[in-house]
Amino acid sequence: MATVSASELKALEECLLNVSGKVPLHVRFRALFTLKGLKTEEAVSIIGKGFADDSALLKHELAYCLGQVKSTSALPTLESVLRDGSEDPMVRHEAAEAMGAISSTTSIPVLEEFLSDPEQAVRETCEIAIAKIEWDNSPEGKQHHAEEQNAAPVYTSIDPAPPTSGLLKGAPKPEQLSESTVEQLQAQLVDTKLSLFERYRAMFALRNIGTPAAVDALASGFSDNSALFKHEIAFIFGQLLSPHSVPALLEVLRNVSESDMVRHEAAEALGGIGTPEVLPHLREWMTRDDSPQVVKESCQVAIDMWEHENSGEFQYANGLETAASVKCRSKAGLDDSDRLFLKLLVLFLLVADTVNTVFDFLYLYHVLIQHFGETALLEEADWLFATDPVITGLIATTVQLFFAWRIRVLTKNWFLVCIVTALAVAGFVGAAVTTYEVGRTPKFVDFRNFKAVVILWLTSESVGDMLITGILVRFLCVYSLVLVHLIIKCLTFFYRRKHKTGFKNSDMIVDRIIRVTVQTGLITSIVAILDLIFFLADVRILYLTLRISNNQAIQNPGLAHWNAPYLQLPALQAVHQLDDE
Numbered sequence: 001m002a003t004v005s006a007s008e009l010k011a012l013e014e015c016l017l018n019v020s021g022k023v024p025l026h027v028r029f030r031a032l033f034t035l036k037g038l039k040t041e042e043a044v045s046i047i048g049k050g051f052a053d054d055s056a057l058l059k060h061e062l063a064y065c066l067g068q069v070k071s072t073s074a075l076p077t078l079e080s081v082l083r084d085g086s087e088d089p090m091v092r093h094e095a096a097e098a099m100g101a102i103s104s105t106t107s108i109p110v111l112e113e114f115l116s117d118p119e120q121a122v123r124e125t126c127e128i129a130i131a132k133i134e135w136d137n138s139p140e141g142k143q144h145h146a147e148e149q150n151a152a153p154v155y156t157s158i159d160p161a162p163p164t165s166g167l168l169k170g171a172p173k174p175e176q177l178s179e180s181t182v183e184q185l186q187a188q189l190v191d192t193k194l195s196l197f198e199r200y201r202a203m204f205a206l207r208n209i210g211t212p213a214a215v216d217a218l219a220s221g222f223s224d225n226s227a228l229f230k231h232e233i234a235f236i237f238g239q240l241l242s243p244h245s246v247p248a249l250l251e252v253l254r255n256v257s258e259s260d261m262v263r264h265e266a267a268e269a270l271g272g273i274g275t276p277e278v279l280p281h282l283r284e285w286m287t288r289d290d291s292p293q294v295v296k297e298s299c300q301v302a303i304d305m306w307e308h309e310n311s312g313e314f315q316y317a318n319g320l321e322t323a324a325s326v327k328c329r330s331k332a333g334l335d336d337s338d339r340l341f342l343k344l345l346v347l348f349l350l351v352a353d354t355v356n357t358v359f360d361f362l363y364l365y366h367v368l369i370q371h372f373g374e375t376a377l378l379e380e381a382d383w384l385f386a387t388d389p390v391i392t393g394l395i396a397t398t399v400q401l402f403f404a405w406r407i408r409v410l411t412k413n414w415f416l417v418c419i420v421t422a423l424a425v426a427g428f429v430g431a432a433v434t435t436y437e438v439g440r441t442p443k444f445v446d447f448r449n450f451k452a453v454v455i456l457w458l459t460s461e462s463v464g465d466m467l468i469t470g471i472l473v474r475f476l477c478v479y480s481l482v483l484v485h486l487i488i489k490c491l492t493f494f495y496r497r498k499h500k501t502g503f504k505n506s507d508m509i510v511d512r513i514i515r516v517t518v519q520t521g522l523i524t525s526i527v528a529i530l531d532l533i534f535f536l537a538d539v540r541i542l543y544l545t546l547r548i549s550n551n552q553a554i555q556n557p558g559l560a561h562w563n564a565p566y567l568q569l570p571a572l573q574a575v576h577q578l579d580d581e
Contacts, residue, residue, distance in 0.1 A: 004038065013046045018053070025297055026304035028058065036065040041073055048077040056088035057264060057297040063091060067098025068158055075102060079110050082122075089119040090261050090294070093228065096122060100129025101158040103136045121228045121261065124196055128160050131197035135162060154208060155239055160232070161200035163208050164188070172209050182209060186217035190224070200232065207236045212244045219248035227259035234262060238269030246273060250281055256290065264298035271302025274309030282306065345402065349395060356391040359384045379444055386438040389457065393431020396461050400424035403468045416471055423464035430457025 004012070015023055015031040032050070035043040047069075050062045063081060066074040081087055081095040096114065099107040111126040111133075135141045144162065164185065188194065188202035203221070206214040221233045234252060237245040252258055252266040267285065270278040285291045286299035363384040367377050404420040407413070430453050437450040447454070 009042055009046070013049070016046060016050055024300075025055065025058065026301045029061065029301050029304070032058075032061060032065055036068055039069050039071070041071065044069055044071050044074050048074065051077065051081055051091075055297060056091055057294045057301070059088070059091040060094045063094035063098045067094075067101030070102050070158060072102060072104055075099065075104060075107060078102075079107075082110070082114065089121050090264075092119065093121040093125040093261075096125040096129050097160050100125075100132040100160055103133045105133060105137060108133055120226070124226060124228045125160075127195070128197050128200060131195065132161055135197075157239070159204050161197050161204060164201045164205035177209055177211055179213065182206065182211070182213045182217050185209075185214075186220060189217065189221055192224075196226070196229065199229070203232060203236065207240060210240055210242070212242070215240065215242050215244045215248075219245065222248060222252060222262075227261050230259070230262040231265045234265035234269050238265070238272045241273050243273060243275050246270065246275060246278060249273075250278070253281060253285060253295075260292045260294045263292070264294045267295060267298040267302045268305065271299075271305035272309065274306045279303070279306055345398070349398060352391060352395050352398075356388065356395070359387050359391070380442040381438050381444065382442070383439065386435050386442075388435075389431040389438065390435035393428045393434075393457060393461075396431075396464075397424045397428035400427070400461075400464045400468065403472075407468070407471055411471065416467075420464060420467060420471075423460045423467065427457055427460035427464060430454070430460060433457075 012031050012035055014020070016028050016035065018028060032047065035047055044066065047062050047066055051059050053059060059081075063078060066078060078095040078098050082092050082099070084092070096111060099111060108130055111130050114126045115123055115130075117123040117126070136145065141162070185202045185206050189199055189206065191199065203218065206218050215237070218233050218236060222230050224230055230252070234249065237249055249266045249270050253263055253270065255263070267282060270282060282299045282302050286296050286303065288296075291299075363382065366382070366384065371377050400420060401424050404417050404424065407420060408417045433453045434450065434457055437453060438447070441447070441449060
């Protein structure tokens with residue numbers, strides 16, 4: 001049994017219960033299954049709190065996990081859900097099934113109360129759950145559970161019914177894979193004269209066989225009138241993960257006259273199977289206007305499962321990592337709705353950077369190659385050179401305003417935001433006026449006539465970069481002292497820091513964000529300061545070199561290639577680093 005710290009458990013709780021209001025459903029599912037794996041009373045208590053949510057799909061899964069934990073402390077919660085007539089029948093049925101999984105004889109009287117419930121799925125589930133508890137306490141059941149302690153089961157789930165007697169233990173024997181055995185079990189599966197419990201036993205026996213013939217036999221059950229029965233077949237296909245079941249599952253998902261309970265289970269099974277052809281269907285039904293809410297949500301979860309199956313990740317229930325990620329995303333103010341904006345922002349900066357770089361090289365080509373030896377051209381600027389300040393200023397201002405927005409989200413401090421914004425705007429004004437003056441006064445020797453404007457431009461950029469870096473580092477490190485921002489950049493890593501996350505993995509993420517912030521901000525600031533110094537010293541060749549270098553220092557670290565196919569700003573690096581970790 002895994003153990004977690006109190007802070008990790010708290011993070012899982014906040015993730016599952018969506019305390020921030022920004023946690024995607026599929027991330028909450030991962031937190032749920034992580035809690036399920038803990039199998040502690042604290043985990044049971046946290047899962048029980050989730051029934052206040054609006055999502056029937058999530059509550060259905062909460063009930064399932066409580067049953068799989070098999071803790072009697074969950075019974076009062078499950079009984080309360082079952083008794084709530086206003087609750088979605090899918091959730092009530094799962095609560096009854098979970099009571100059967102826990103298999104306490106004290107649950108039998110409660111389940112018997114609902115054998116005549118108006119909802120077919122609820123009364124059928126109660127019938128099966130009672131039979132399951134009685135079987136568990138029968139001589140056959142007790143013997144099976146005693147032998148099970150020393151066996152390695154093929155499927156670790158607590159099923160609503162045990163497989164047919166001959167297929168109770170482990171993988172089936174060769175003689176049990178015969179065509180006649182499958183046909184016999186199929187006949188039992190579809191025989192409506194038998195009790196649902198006996199038919200379920202045939203269903204799970206076919207699952208244990210798992211051959212294509214067994215899959216076909218199971219698929220024949222989709223013609224039954226019971227939504228509960230069909231939903232269990234879809235669940236089993238999700239356990240088998242057989243591509244052979246995909247056509248049958250897709251047919252169920254696309255059938256708009258089918259019960260939502262069945263379609264949702266088919267969607268999740270398809271996500272678990274993870275073959276390429278299922279993804280377009282999951283995306284379609286996640287967004288279609290006529291798709292029921294539970295089907296939409298199941299497709300969202302299924303897509304996350306599909307991505308997991310195709311990612312090489314070892315563990316789906318990695319809620320400790322995702323909870324830390326969500327916590328950091330929440331701190332960063334990142335929301336999924338930001339993504340289009342972020343992409344457009346990066347696209348704009350990439351285009352602006354490309355245009356500026358092309359203009360720089362065209363100017364150098366024109367002066368040094370096309371008109372080689374014409375020294376007069378080296379003494380004045382043309383329109384290509386004149387565009388450099390305004391484009392560079394536009395890029396720098398855009399980046400700094402983006403950081404100002406993030407600082408507002410992180411610190412809630414409007415004073416800091418106003419300072420950063422003022423410096424960004426001042427830098428752009430200085431850059432724009434510099435472009436105007438260069439166009440009006442092209443002679444390099446006359447550039448000193450508008451020195452004040454250039455100083456405003458370069459100083460605003462430098463101070464803005466240093467201030468932004470200092471604020472971000474201060475926010476991420478509790479014991480960082482923001483007195484002199486440039487000193488912080490150089491000395492931050494020598495301080496003993498206590499990060500706010502409480503997680504080792506998250507601390508590593510925060511360290512990486514700090515490194516990115518310090519490296520990019522420091523390099524840009526240093527180059528801008530040197531640029532200003534050489535301009536004031538009138539070291540022309542060095543100034544021209546630094547002027548071109550400063551363009552790239554501002555732009556290229558910010559557009560550094562990271563995690564193809566995206567190109568990211570430093571802030572976006574931090575955001576996506578948190579998202580993917």
